[in-house]
Amino acid sequence: MYQDLMIHKPKLQGPNFPQVWAISSGKGGVGKTNLAVNLAIAWQKLGYRVLLFDGDLGLANVDVLLGICPQENILQVFEGKRSLKDLLIKGPHGLLILPASSGVTRLTHLNERQKLRLLEEFEDLEEEVDIVILDTPAGISENVLYFNMASQERILVVTPEPTSITDAYALIKVLCQRYAVKNFHLVVNRAQHIGQGRQVYSQLVKVIEKFLGGVSLNLLGILPLDPVVTRAVRAQQPFLDLYPQARISQSVRLLAQELIALDGHPMDGGLKFFARKIMGVAR
Numbered sequence: 001m002y003q004d005l006m007i008h009k010p011k012l013q014g015p016n017f018p019q020v021w022a023i024s025s026g027k028g029g030v031g032k033t034n035l036a037v038n039l040a041i042a043w044q045k046l047g048y049r050v051l052l053f054d055g056d057l058g059l060a061n062v063d064v065l066l067g068i069c070p071q072e073n074i075l076q077v078f079e080g081k082r083s084l085k086d087l088l089i090k091g092p093h094g095l096l097i098l099p100a101s102s103g104v105t106r107l108t109h110l111n112e113r114q115k116l117r118l119l120e121e122f123e124d125l126e127e128e129v130d131i132v133i134l135d136t137p138a139g140i141s142e143n144v145l146y147f148n149m150a151s152q153e154r155i156l157v158v159t160p161e162p163t164s165i166t167d168a169y170a171l172i173k174v175l176c177q178r179y180a181v182k183n184f185h186l187v188v189n190r191a192q193h194i195g196q197g198r199q200v201y202s203q204l205v206k207v208i209e210k211f212l213g214g215v216s217l218n219l220l221g222i223l224p225l226d227p228v229v230t231r232a233v234r235a236q237q238p239f240l241d242l243y244p245q246a247r248i249s250q251s252v253r254l255l256a257q258e259l260i261a262l263d264g265h266p267m268d269g270g271l272k273f274f275a276r277k278i279m280g281v282a283r
Contacts, residue, residue, distance in 0.1 A: 020132045021259070022055075022151035025158065026167025028138035031189045032157040033061045034229060035252070036135035038240045042256035043131055044095045045240075051129040052091070053098040055147050056137040057107035060100035066091055067236030073101035077121060078114050084121040092238060096129065109142045139167075140174050149179040153262070155220065159190045160200050169207055176212050185220040187255070197222030221255040224248055 023039075025032040033056075040052040054062040063070055070089055076082040089097045101107060110118075136147045148154050154175075158168045168186075175181040186204065188197035201219045208215050226248035232239035240249050 018126060018129050018132055020152045021155060022134040022136055022148045023155045024136045024144060024148055025138045026171040027164045030157050030159045030164050033065060033135050035157055036133050037062060037065050038238050038252050039256055040095055040133050041092055041238050041240050042253050044093045048130040051096045051098060051132045053132060053134050054100035055134045057100045057143060062097060062135060063099050070099040073099050075101045078117055084125060140171050148175055149181055155185045155187055157187050157189055158200060160196055165200060165203055169204060173212060176215055182214050183216045185218045187221045187223060189223045190225040191222050192225055194222055223251045
């Protein structure tokens with residue numbers, strides 16, 4: 001799992017691209033945004049055109065981790081003052097970043113007009129990116145549910161902490177029962193060893209099998225507890241850049257390879273479909 005591999009870029013073409021990935025967690029503080037940032041950079045370094053959307057619209061975090069200071073944010077899009085293209089920021093290695101806003105509580109629950117605005121704006125970006133990563137807020141808020149329901153694939157990030165596992169199950173349960181979402185990928189973060197990560201996965205599977213029929217949970221990766229992550233956060237730089245040979249960096253590069261290799265679902269892919277599902281147009 002921690003072995004460094006040569007990764008070969010496949011061609012992104014056809015109805016499954018752009019790929020839209022939501023990265024979520026039931027509980028905050030599990031390393032979700034850090035994973036989103038470094039996974040985006042791993043793909044960008046391979047030559048993909050990646051857009052990282054900070055989906056925590058009221059409490060932006062991506063810009064903080066990367067040490068950037070956006071002058072504008074998504075609130076201005078909803079106010080009709082800017083387009084999404086106007087807001088895009090070039091991050092490390094050419095990564096495109098769509099910043100959120102901080103301290104704007106009215107964006108924590110998008111209304112129908114705001115969803116329509118997103119639909120219109122995302123359609124203009126479809127031809128310019130290969131992969132979209134949605135870093136959603138933690139928890140089970142309406143925005144979290146919308147972004148997960150709308151995405152082509154969903155990654156849930158958990159740690160071995162019991163509260164993290166319980167809250168991850170709560171998110172799966174709500175998405176399954178309210179939106180009939182039944183396919184998820186799991187990344188266990190901060191594992192002390194592979195066995196611990198597998199145990200977390202086993203715990204979740206047992207509960208899901210007992211209470212939620214037909215839900216698929218794929219163990220996508222187990223990321224090690226690595227002290228370089230904290231150092232990189234303090235330096236406001238991606239650990240992939242600061243510590244490229246660290247175990248966590250090797251694991252994320254391997255994870256990037258495995259995600260690209262997954263077969264997408266044609267009916268779920270593409271930014272236009274993503275935007276329309278947010279509006280509730282597609283069912």
